[in-house]
Amino acid sequence: MGGFGGWFARLFGGRAVADARAHAELAEARLRDAIDAIPEGVVFLDAEGRYVLWNRRYAEIYHRSADLFRPGARLIDTLRVGVARGDYPDAVGREEAWLAAREAKLATATGERHEQQVADGRWLMIEERRTSDGGVIGLRVDITELKRQAEALEQALAHAEAAHRAKAEFLADMSHELRTPLNGVTGLAQALDATELDPGQRALVSDIRAAARQLDRLVSGLLDYGDADLAADAVHTAPDRPLRVLAADDNPTNRKVLELMLQAAGVQVVTVENGHEAVEAWRVGGFDAVLMDLRMPVIDGLAAIRAIRTEETASGRPRTPTVVLSANTSPADRAASAAAGADGHIAKPIRVEALFAALDAALSPQAAQAL
The missing domain is CATH 3.40.50.2300 (Response regulator)
Known part of the structure; x- marks a missing residue:
């Protein structure tokens, strides 16, 4: 088409292309802003496992490897470099096996979650799923605090169990140490009471036996209090109708x-x-x-x-x-x-x-x- 009509078509055709390009760029910018607003690390890979898009949080999580991120680079290759740098403690001494296992998970990308530790001691939860076009969307969540809480709970439980055992052992020892001599005193007093005694001696034996009975009540009360304390501990750890x-x-x-x-x-x-x-x-x-x-x-x-x-x-x-x-x-x-x-x-x-x-x-x- 020549003349004015051709010029008109080229002009408005060019504007349509420019408008479409501008709309596409705006949509991409909005997509990036939305992804960057997500608090977890997010990465998109193509069907070949190559980087397409990632958000700011993903780069922060893997800051030691962020220099390797670029569109078209394969994630497994960046992992290989990271392993060589010592970025993944679990891979030390079994680098190839670690990479092979990681590549297998990436190839299946079923959404199954697994954990990964990085060199600065942080723990990450990784989830990867296939997209409709055969690519992969990956999620990275920092679970370091959750791991710390789990360890603290485990330690607290161990300390509580140790304290409970120590208290039980102490009461058992106390029962033995107190009741053994008390039993001896009571037995000797009974034996003495069965012998020929003058009235004054028999009165003394009666006083000894009365004192032994009082001491027995005190010891029993002390040990019963300790047993009740142990029972209270047990209620905190093992209710009467356990769920x-x-x-x-x-x-x-x-x-x-x-x-x-x-x-x-x-x-x-x-x-x-x-x-x-x-x-x-x-x-x-x-x-x-x-x-x-x-x-x-x-x-x-x-x-x-x-x-x-x-x-x-x-x-x-x-x-x-x-x-x-x-x-x-x-x-x-x-x-x-x-x-x-x-x-x-x-x-x-x-x-x-x-x-x-x-x-x-x-x-x-x-x-x-x-x-």
């Missing part, structure tokens, strides 16, 4: 934290790592309550709760109180939990008092079903 709780969470650190929190209070806990295992364990029975994570592989938490509620209705089994444990606590998330049949919904990271308050509320006969 049995099923806890489902695919993150091993989260499971460890739950075990420590519950076991410290004398609760028997069984842990599983996905919704399918949770339903199967519940079917076996014997659980007083269920703690359910939401984002899990195979079957997520909401689907698992719905399956349990459906089977309860169909079989006539009693309703098992269920509390959701999740980092997602918006009104919509709570409503989804309630709709699935949960009796409570508490936020991660989990606080001991919040966990037991939610369990108490769910186990109460008057527990409200609305969250």
Whole structure:
């Protein structure tokens, strides 16, 4: 097309292309801003495992390797350089095996979570899933504080158990050390009382036996007080009607934290790592309550709760109180939990008092079903 018409078409065609390019650049900028606003590290890879996009937090988490990040670079290659630099303590001495295992997880990218320690001592939770175009979206969450809490809980539990044992041993030793000579005094007084004594001597023996009985009452009272103190300790760690709780969470650190929190209070806990295992364990029975994570592989938490509620209705089994444990606590998330049949919904990271308050509320006969 020539002349004015051709010029007109070229002019407006060029503007259309420019407008489309401007819109695309604006959309990309908004996408980057949105991704940078996410508090966790996020990375997008193509189908070949090459970097496409990552946010600011991802670069901060892997600051020792951030100089290697560029579009088109393979993540496994940056890991290989990081291993050579000593960025991953778990890889030391088994570098190739570590890289092979990491590459295998990246190739499957099923959403299964695993942990990774970096050189500065921090612990990361890694989750990677396939996108619709065959690429991978990866999530990195710093769980260092959660690991620290788990270790502190474990140490506190060990110290409490050690103190309880020491107290029990002390009382046993005291009982032996006090009652043995007291038994001797009482026995000798009885033997002496059976001999020929003048009235004055018999009065002295009677006074000795009376004093021994008083001393026996004092010793018994002291030891009974100590035993009651031990029993009070036991109530804190092992209630009279012990609860049995099923806890489902695919993150091993989260499971460890739950075990420590519950076991410290004398609760028997069984842990599983996905919704399918949770339903199967519940079917076996014997659980007083269920703690359910939401984002899990195979079957997520909401689907698992719905399956349990459906089977309860169909079989006539009693309703098992269920509390959701999740980092997602918006009104919509709570409503989804309630709709699935949960009796409570508490936020991660989990606080001991919040966990037991939610369990108490769910186990109460008057527990409200609305969250």
